[in-house]
Amino acid sequence: MHGAGNDYIYIDGFSGKPIPPNPSDAAIQWSRRRFSVGADGLILILPHPLCDAEMRIFNADGSEAQMCGNGVRCVGKYLYDNGIKRKTNLEIMTKSGVKHLKLVVDPQTDTVESVVVNMGLPCFEPLKIPVVSESGRSDDLELELGDLGRITVDCVSMGNPHAVCFVEDVDEVDLELVGPLVENHAAFPEGVNAEFVEILDAHTLKFRVWERGSAETLACGTGICAACAVAVQKGICHKNEKITVYARGGALEIVVSGDGTVYMAGPAETSYKGEAEFNG
16 A cells, blocks of 8 residues: 555554564565565554554564554555444554544545544654754754765654755755765664755645655655644744645645644555565
8 A cells, every 4th residue: 555655565453364473574575676565664554452443664674663644544544445444533553642534535436535644743842853952952953964065954753753954956856865864863863754845835845755764755744744844833834724745656735733733634545455475
């Protein structure tokens, strides 16, 4: 399944079938494009005693992530389309807390075509992101990238850490070179997702992302939310106004409400279904 091209392998923990005993190893094995199934990572959809389901996210390198905005939309679609939860308001437990979903169902096919997610409040506190900042602030942080010189980023957590860099042309960014330097910079003790954002106007952004543990992906829901939260904080965009963000895999629509809560709306699609063997 994928949301705006951000694709994961989803494993149904409601089916009663075995799930990989080591999902981290499974993510590494199955995510290798051209050599296996190929994906940005692996997501487990599991029963939860208090919520409609729990999701656990494993990046392509096997590391476990706290949250995935595109992934949680696909979880909502999977639960509804497969008859596991036949309702349009869902609560999904993640490593970064409970996410509230509103499913938009196509009445002709009775399948979910898009999902609105309450992504919660962004956090700009350096210790909670976390980011090491001599100024004690999370904005306008200068990163030294060796021979590449310096870039300025704004840091924020959307349940996972992000460093947002505004640029004149995202297509000119050498993400394969810059991305790992930002992801593994000493300023980020837990690593970071690096977003590069081009401002088209007050309601439109263009976006590329280097995801922690997965390299460049076609979209990142939490990253797009982070970019919009920073854009609103800096006065580039405005609260209670729709912001359309174009990633390489498609567009998401974001609204930052009056109290700062970020709402994300976007597609969720099934690519194909299948079975795979796990060695390990």
